[in-house]
Amino acid sequence: MSDEYWDEDLDTKPWVEVLAWQRTQLASFVTRLAERSPFFADRLEGVQVSGDFDANEWAEIPYTTKDDLRAGQGGEASDNLLGFLQCVDNSEVVQVLASSGTTGRPVYFGLTDGDRAAWADSIANMFYTAGIRPSSVVALTTGMPLVAGGTPYADAVRRIGATLVWVGGQTMARTVSIVADLKVDTLIGTASFATFFAERCEAVTGRPASDLAIRTVIGGGEPGMGQEAIRSRIRDAWNAERVSEVMGLGDVMSGLWGECSEGNGMHFTASRNVYVELIDPESGELVDWTAGASGEAVYTPFTREASPTLRFRSRDHLQVMAVSCRCGRTAPVVRCVGRTDDMLIFKAMNVFPSAIRDIVMEGFASQIAGPLRVRKDRIDQVRFDDPIPLEVELPDGISPTDAGDLGWRMEEAVRERLRVRVAVELLERGAIPVGEYKNALTYVRERS
Template identity: 45%
Template sequence: MTNHTDSACLPHRDARGADAAYWDAELETRPWPEVERWQAERIGAFLPALRQRSSMYAALHAGSPLPAMRSLADLQALPFTYKDDIRAAQDRASAEQPFGANQAAPTAEVVQVLSSSGTTGAPMYYALTAHDVAVFADVIANTWFTAGLRRDDVVAHLVGLPMVAGGLPYADGFRRVGATLCWLGGFPTERILREMRRLRVTALLATTSFGLHLAEQWEQIGRDTGLPSTLAKVLCGGEPGLNQADIRGRITGGLGITHLREVMGLGDVIPAMWGECEAHDGMHFNAQRHVAIELIEPASGAVLPWAKGATGEVVYTAFDRDATPLVRYRSRDHALVTGAERCACGRTSPRIRCIGRTDDMLIYKGMNVFPTAIRDLITRQFAGRVEPMLRILKDHEEQVRFDDPLPVEIEAAEAVAAADYARLAREIESLVRSQLQVRIIATLMAPGSLPCGVYKNSLIAVRGAA
């Protein structure tokens, strides 16, 4: 088992007051090179027993000597862990190890199981010990705190499935902050909006697209209740998009708020680890007490410096994890570093915006294309004429390569007449071709035509699927 040298500190960071500046001031304000050296020491203590605890890592690290871990750079002596490694380990489950070959704690010590959303394949399951649950709650609370939630907030939690990464762990994080949890997930949208007024909700967490969906109905349903809005803070995550001023403006204007922050995590590691502070200059990393991060060049795997303007894939090492540890786990999240120096808020961790996922990347005539790049270009250049809801259609689930133009369905704005859809579609096709060197076939849809869920909304769909 892991030697939890810092476990005793966890309860002392619970429920920070409204006047506190940081959740974990000791590490959040320490110079980042010092944080990385601190992490390297703990990784050095974590690695020796890993191969005995996890048969997956015994195999993955068989040809690699233990690094001395004098610095975080020494991690490069170890291979990456891929999603396929985790999936294959899960497939080797047994009665003794129901969670597979990476189960590194006895089943009797597992107190909770989480499931991935299954948006990129069959669901993955992650076992947690009591310590793991406490770590998750601590990191998620730190993320919410960075994004501005406080113990006097009443928070609407809209994820309906407790077992997914955004279910119970998010709820635990709200409670750890000390906020009042109103779990409204699973109710119809109209009831969610009504109950938010009746419960005097002050804060909301939603995906970016569902935040827009709620913003469009907020005032109308609010008038029906006869109750004034107390909503003041909105956190959005799960999808890129808050880097666009138009989308931010529509959410803040529709919901009547000024406090809008972006958050992000990874269910395989911790469901919320990045949070935007009041400086609005990207999302800070908030899991440094329990997780180390690297930035790599996706094709070569070479480690890149955390420097403003750099782009790369984020790699995670969960060095304080009992049941399902991860070392150099490739997230497939591609990020733009928006800041690497001390932020105006005083935090020192790197700041990023997510620009896409390898899992979603498409290939058009040999060229890699992120669906988010197509979405961002269209919604930015045609703001007011299209909604930010669109999807690219594939012929089958495994299709990645396109030799013909990509079929793209786009919701038109209410102000656009149906008679103008065809002309607008041709304008969009011309813009995407000139700016991205990608041909698309754009189909304009009536407002509200595309599905919008509370949890995650994919930019890619299989043609003909429900």
């Protein structure tokens, strides 16, 4: 660890050399996987394992999806805690975590002592890149230790040597009191919760959140922190000197990308443990890491012991913002623009809910409260023949009848930019619930 870098060797090594070094680790990983996991033994049958995979050879190995992982844990034929995915004895699994279940039945995954150490180190790199230092006093707002943003995040904060103040799960009044009493200077949460929490601070204490000591806000777990209108709202609410986005996923590692002080996107921070590829989501073909490129991130955690995966399709769609950075880190700089699981279709046009949100926030941030969401009739609804219902909250004291033609102007902005139609429904402040963990951009309305 240096003043600027957590893992200076890999953080500053040329990206092509990082990828080349990672590929030297893959052959032994695949061999172990085929020997120890019944699930992957079947999938790897006939695959030739060479001493040093090149990119084209590696591309012949089949992808793994979330549904594959669920299938590998289904049934009762295995005595393993984690089904046929598990690669170690039950006695070696020291911790079990779970996906959030936002896209279906949760997947459980385990960690050995070695896995926990690897996770703590790489997630620490993510947070170090995002601005946490040993002198930081950090409020972790996740209230669920079992999820990827729970215990693994706490371990990583402690790994850096920062002071962990795990406030998740407390009442809002108590959380505000703890943050104020302990002079917390760094907040970890989702973008929507960071905004909501700032508002509650003033309601509870009678003074604005900007009077507290928090000056670094780190957001992940949902899309939004990379959107400038949302970042500005958070920066203003907390008088923050730094707003950083982070991203990971429990199926691979709960911390993979972190935003440096330049604030232009996230660097890959898990190179010591995870191999990352970019692919065309339609064809599955590899995409080069070049500025302006976009594609789906695919991950192989090549040091993972308990429940590894192989060429895991994340469904996260990345936009490569740059391949160099003034901070000196060499990993590509990216933003996540949406997930395949969230893709909607209006007539013949594909659109991410995050793209709709970005248009609304860019043009109307000062006229709305912030929370918004797309309403669906059923959980598996993707296609909309009528305009997509979009619920948008208004600021305190403003009713839908006071808003004039605001909804129509939003609809026109979305139509002009994205060539899809939305039907805006303006709601009073507080109508859209905000939780402390993930807040989805889509929801299904319960019918009576």
